[in-house]
Amino acid sequence: MPPLHLIHSYIFNSSNSDVVGALDATADKSASRYLPRTFVGVKKNTAIFYSSNYARQIDAATTLRKFGASETAMLDGGGSTNIVIDGKPIISTNRLIPHAIAIYSGT
Numbered sequence: 148m149p150p151l152h153l154i155h156s157y158i159f160n161s162s163n164s165d166v167v168g169a170l171d172a173t174a175d176k177s178a179s180r181y182l183p184r185t186f187v188g189v190k191k192n193t194a195i196f197y198s199s200n201y202a203r204q205i206d207a208a209t210t211l212r213k214f215g216a217s218e219t220a221m222l223d224g225g226g227s228t229n230i231v232i233d234g235k236p237i238i239s240t241n242r243l244i245p246h247a248i249a250i251y252s253g254t
Contacts, residue, residue: 188216
C-alpha cells in the first residue's frame, strides 16, 4: 500500500480517493483563538484525527505530532464536524455533512 499524503489547499478537486484536501495546519483561521478544531495527521499509513471544542491551531497540530504524525492538516472544525465509530456517533451535529472521510477495513 502506498503511503498516505495530505494535500494542503483552499480549493481542491481530485478523483483520487487516497488524497485528503484540507487547509495547511498553519493557515491563519483565527489561529490563536480557542475554537472548535478538527485536524488530521498522517503517520506512515495511518490517519490520526484530532477534534476539540476548545483549542488553538497549534494545540491540534502539536498533539498530532506527539502521536507521531509527520504531516498535519486542518479540516472544518466548526459545527459541521461529525465523528461516527462502528455506527455510533461520538461527535454529532444537526447540520448536513457535504463531505466525509471514511476509514474502513478492507477485509
